Amino acid sequence: MANDYLTVSALTKYIKRKFDVDPYLTKVNLTGEISNFRLRPNAHQYFSLKDDNAKISAIMFKSAFNRIKFTPEEGMKVLVVGHISVYEPSGSYQIYVEQMEPDGVGQLYQAYEQLKKKLSGEGLFNLPKKPLKQFPKRIAVVTSPSGAVIRDIITTVRRRYPIAQIVLFPALVQGTEASADIVQQIERVNQDGSFDTLIVGRGGGSIEDLWPFNEENVARAIVASKIPVISSVGHETDTTIADLVADVRAATPTAAAELAVPRLDQVLVDLKTTQNRIVNATYQVIQADQLRLKRLRQSTVFTSPQRIYETFSQRLDLLTQRLYNQADKITGKRKERFADLKMRLRLVAPTYTIKEQQQKLSTLQGRLNRATTQNMRNVQQHYQMLVGSLDHLSPLKILSRGYTYTTDEQGHFVKRVADLDSQTIDVHFTDGTVNASVNKINRKKEK
Secondary structure (H helix, E strand, O other): OHHHOOOHHHHHHHHHHHHHHOOOOOOEEEEEEEEOOOOOOOOOEEEEEEOOOOEEEEEEOHHHHOOOOOOOOOOOEEEEEEEEEEEOOOOEEEEEEEEEEEOOOOHHHHHHHHHHHHHHHOOHHHOOOOOOOOOOOEEEEEEOOOOHHHHHHHHHHHHHOOOOEEEEEEOOOOOOOHHHHHHHHHHHHHHHOOOOEEEEEEOOOOOOOOHHHHOHHHHHHHHHOOOOEEEEEOOOOOOOHHHHHOOEEOOOHHHHHHHHOOOHHHHHHHHHHHHHHHHHHHHHHHHHHHHHHHHHHOOHHHHOOHHHHHHHHHHHHHHHHHHHHHHHHHHHHHHHHHHHHHHHHHHOOHHHHHHHHHHHHHHHHHHHHHHHHHHHHHHHHHHHHHHHHHHHHOHHHHHOOOOOEEEOOOOOEOOOHHHOOOOEEEEEEOOEEEEEEOOOOOOOOOO
């Protein structure tokens, strides 16, 4: 009975083979909305495609993903081509996407708009533009060597400004390898360092033909260029990313050449006009200086120089008199101030101060002596009063009136009969001590 049951692996392999050999599932054109998308750089992409009623898992291998020109985003509606198969470990079916493009908008246009938005967000379109050199000596041109662009530029430059040198840096301007070739030539021009202007361009064509000039690496190479870049790509109605980041945009190769160089004949006319203006201006300056010189020669300084000294001599006399008057006035004020200070100094002289302080000192000494004498008297009186009070309180004074006090053999005072603990006592009189023996003790009876 066990042989009648399939394993999960066997069933999954069977279903996978059904999917793989089904002619309707080997190539499926599918439209849906991208879901659960997270860009994994340089790796396989895993996401889902869904509509209003269903969802299917999708995988796009790295080789296929690198071929698309736009970046998928969450919620974007796309058209995909791929095949349906089963992923055996999980038993889930999914679509393996081989091609992808936006639904309703061309893939290249979508990529163009995405890159334009990205570079605009970085501010590359608003960077300060490098000015073109007015009289360039060497002009580098990055374009196809076989196209009409280089011929138009050479013809226009020779006609307008033949003294400028045109150097072609041949590059591919169409195809998958064109962008890298253009970037390489732009870097070569900058490494050379002897060029004044750089023209990057090609003739008209479809958006696919012009696509190398919409690549990010070309745009960043133009921005990084130290030499001013003129972009001339396509026709006047075509606008590429290269046009937006270049320092100057030209509608045609001829227009690019006209922007790069001036007209030599016009330059010569301008030089002649400037020369005439310089000559006329110089002549006017010379005439003005001659007139000024003539006026100076006719001035009083040269015709009657003594008048100058007369004026200065009179002015010197006036200043001398004013100086004397001012000196007298200052001297008088100083004398008055000196007399005032002398009088004030006498009033505050040290001799007067010393005498006044000596008088104060003598008065204070007298007061101190009197206060000291009185204080001694008060102290003596207080002392005598204390001595009298002490004498009245002295035990010796009491003994002189016939009183005595008694101590035992240890020298302790005997205040009561009960304090006697020996038969020998000492009786103290005012003039000596008597040692006595206790023969009999009579105690008072308690009432």
